[in-house]
Amino acid sequence: MAAVETAVLALDCAEPEALAEFYATLLGAEIQAMTNADRIEIVAKSGARMAFLRDHGFAPPSWPRPDDSQQAHLELIVAQGDMDAAERQVIDLGARPLDTKHNGGPRDVRLYSDPAGHPFSLRRA
Numbered sequence: 001m002a003a004v005e006t007a008v009l010a011l012d013c014a015e016p017e018a019l020a021e022f023y024a025t026l027l028g029a030e031i032q033a034m035t036n037a038d039r040i041e042i043v044a045k046s047g048a049r050m051a052f053l054r055d056h057g058f059a060p061p062s063w064p065r066p067d068d069s070q071q072a073h074l075e076l077i078v079a080q081g082d083m084d085a086a087e088r089q090v091i092d093l094g095a096r097p098l099d100t101k102h103n104g105g106p107r108d109v110r111l112y113s114d115p116a117g118h119p120f121s122l123r124r125a
Contacts, residue, residue: 006047006049007049008041008049008050008051009048009049009050009051009074010050010051010052010053011050011051011052011053011114011116011118012053012054012055012058013052013053013054013055013058013116013118014054014055014056014058014116015054015116016038016039016040016052016053016054017040017052018115018116019052019114019115019116020040020041020042020050020052022093022094022095022114022115023042023050023052023114024042025093026076026089026090026093027042027044027048027050027076028044028045029042029043029044029045029048029050030042030043037054038053038054039051039052039053039054040052058116060113060116060117060118061117061118061119063098063111063113063119073111073118073119073120073121074118074119074120074121075120075121075123076120076121076122076123077123077124077125078122078123078124078125079125080124080125083108083110083122083124086122087110087122090112090122091112093115094114094115095112095113095114095115095120096112096113097110097111097112098111098112098113098119099111108123108124109121109122109123109124110122
């Protein structure tokens with residue numbers, strides 16, 4: 001029996017309210033009641049949870065890294081045929097494209113940064 005109940009992906013950022021709203025809208029998630037002004041959590045219908053933590057000295061991650069090392073990033077799975085609509089939505093919500101060279105085709109993966117600069121990808125299911 002596992003001792004850990006669940007996992008929460010936590011992202012540091014300067015403005016947790018804005019980043020929580022970005023991901024809640026994107027994932028159709030609910031923003032949880034705040035018990036701490038420096039931490040906001042969302043819960044998606046799938047049960048996925050994310051937290052956004054205020055960091056007053058936050059600096060966005062760089063991508064790609066000069067030493068070509070792997071960074072953690074969020075992969076958002078998109079249903080077959082919905083990739084272009086998902087791309088429009090993330091950009092309308094404030095995401096910025098990072099890499100477009102693999103757009104289209106059977107291995108369609110599109111990379112973006114969220115409004116706080118964290119890298120994430122849209123990946124076809």
